[in-house]
Amino acid sequence: MANKATSDHRSGCPVSISLDVLGDRWSLLIVRDVMVRGYRTFRQFQSAGEGIATNILADRLHKLEAAGILTTEPSAEDGRSTYYRLTPKGIALAPVLLELLIWAGNHESTGAPNAFIAQMEQNRAAILAETYRRWEQRDPTPLLPPFTAHGKSSHEEHSPKGKAKR
Amino acid sequence: MANKATSDHRSGCPVSISLDVLGDRWSLLIVRDVMVRGYRTFRQFQSAGEGIATNILADRLHKLEAAGILTTEPSAEDGRSTYYRLTPKGIALAPVLLELLIWAGNHESTGAPNAFIAQMEQNRAAILAETYRRWEQRDPTPLLPPFTAHGKSSHEEHSPKGKAKR
DNA sequence: ACAAATCGCTTGCAAATTGCAAGTAACAGG
DNA sequence: CCTGTTACTTGCAATTTGCAAGCGATTTGT
Numbered sequence: 001m002a003n004k005a006t007s008d009h010r011s012g013c014p015v016s017i018s019l020d021v022l023g024d025r026w027s028l029l030i031v032r033d034v035m036v037r038g039y040r041t042f043r044q045f046q047s048a049g050e051g052i053a054t055n056i057l058a059d060r061l062h063k064l065e066a067a068g069i070l071t072t073e074p075s076a077e078d079g080r081s082t083y084y085r086l087t088p089k090g091i092a093l094a095p096v097l098l099e100l101l102i103w104a105g106n107h108e109s110t111g112a113p114n115a116f117i118a119q120m121e122q123n124r125a126a127i128l129a130e131t132y133r134r135w136e137q138r139d140p141t142p143l144l145p146p147f148t149a150h151g152k153s154s155h156e157e158h159s160p161k162g163k164a165k166r
Numbered sequence: 167m168a169n170k171a172t173s174d175h176r177s178g179c180p181v182s183i184s185l186d187v188l189g190d191r192w193s194l195l196i197v198r199d200v201m202v203r204g205y206r207t208f209r210q211f212q213s214a215g216e217g218i219a220t221n222i223l224a225d226r227l228h229k230l231e232a233a234g235i236l237t238t239e240p241s242a243e244d245g246r247s248t249y250y251r252l253t254p255k256g257i258a259l260a261p262v263l264l265e266l267l268i269w270a271g272n273h274e275s276t277g278a279p280n281a282f283i284a285q286m287e288q289n290r291a292a293i294l295a296e297t298y299r300r301w302e303q304r305d306p307t308p309l310l311p312p313f314t315a316h317g318k319s320s321h322e323e324h325s326p327k328g329k330a331k332r
Numbered sequence: 333a334c335a336a337a338t339c340g341c342t343t344g345c346a347a348a349t350t351g352c353a354a355g356t357a358a359c360a361g362g
Numbered sequence: 363c364c365t366g367t368t369a370c371t372t373g374c375a376a377t378t379t380g381c382a383a384g385c386g387a388t389t390t391g392t
Contacts, residue, residue: 014313015266018274019191023194029181049176096265100262103184103261103262
């Protein structure tokens with residue numbers, strides 16, 4: 001079951017190990033981009049809004065791949081592109097991202113409307129189910145819009161939750 | 167409602183903002199120590215197992231305080247000590263830590279037994295309720311043992327979940 | 333067919349962050 | 363008092379980050 005990395009870890013504590021793998025400013029943002037925005041290429045990650053430098057992006061993509069969170073496959077449509085996709089271990093980060101979203105939404109000044117956050121909080125299971133469904137079916141349509149500026153999403157009234165779950 | 171920090175943030179995305187505040191190798195470990203191990207003093211954090219350097223620890227404690235996640239109060243028993251405590255914003259990180267724990271428990275080789283992780287996964291609500299209760303009542307007894315080495319906890323059969331809830 | 337643009341990187345280099353070791357001021361216990 | 367402890371700070375070296383530029387392999391436009 002448990003995937004390993006021959007421990008170069010600081011301790012056996014699961015939380016600590018999570019942070020050994022994901023504890024930096026960029027890794028989880030990349031996972032977010034693949035998971036909820038449907039991004040698949042280097043270029044898309046690069047222009048994701050937070051402005052990651054290309055050397056760091058390349059480094060993080062390799063580390064996430066080495067950690068078994070992402071896999072790559074050559075693009076069928078464009079020979080220059082590589083598609084990145086979440087592994088089962090990667091999609092399993094959905095609850096972590098959701099809780100981070102809810103936490104910041106409730107306690108920081110974010111670009112996401114309060115009503116939106118409240119809705120996510122009340123429909124955790126449905127949102128996670130929809131996220132998982134998208135992953136299984138390789139559905140690349142964005143689940144959430146990029147909340148770029150403070151105060152409103154970039155697509156203005158996107159489809160906050162849609163129908164997810166029944 | 168939303169607490170703010172006059173945005174020096176990379177974007178308005180809640181996930182991104184969470185990572186601006188917590189996205190490093192140490193911040194969430196400190197929160198873990200306060201939340202589930204009942205640690206309250208500088209010394210306790212320092213000898214927490216992962217071996218944080220004192221300058222970084224001091225820096226992170228100040229940043230967490232500035233972010234409204236921790237508060238300090240002078241120790242009544244010992245004039246040299248300061249007690250650190252989670253704010254409401256800080257205790258609200260419980261679900262994030264729990265999901266990180268479950269994720270690593272399921273996908274990395276950790277010091278926590280599989281059965282233990284499975285139990286946490288099935289009793290999320292009860293564990294969060296107990297965590298919150300401990301915080302409210304300032305109960306400093308450890309909820310979880312430090313999973314120091316790979317394979318077993320340091321207290322060997324501690325009290326994995328106890329009675330929480332009900 | 334050919335030139336220009338695009339994609340996914342790599343390479344240098346300066347700046348910021350981290351980690352390590354050694355202090356230091358305030359307090360506590362004997 | 364005198365010694366140990368607590369919560370830090372200070373220097374300094376090593377690592378990591380961010381910025382800008384470059385580069386080979388396609389793909390697109392004409």
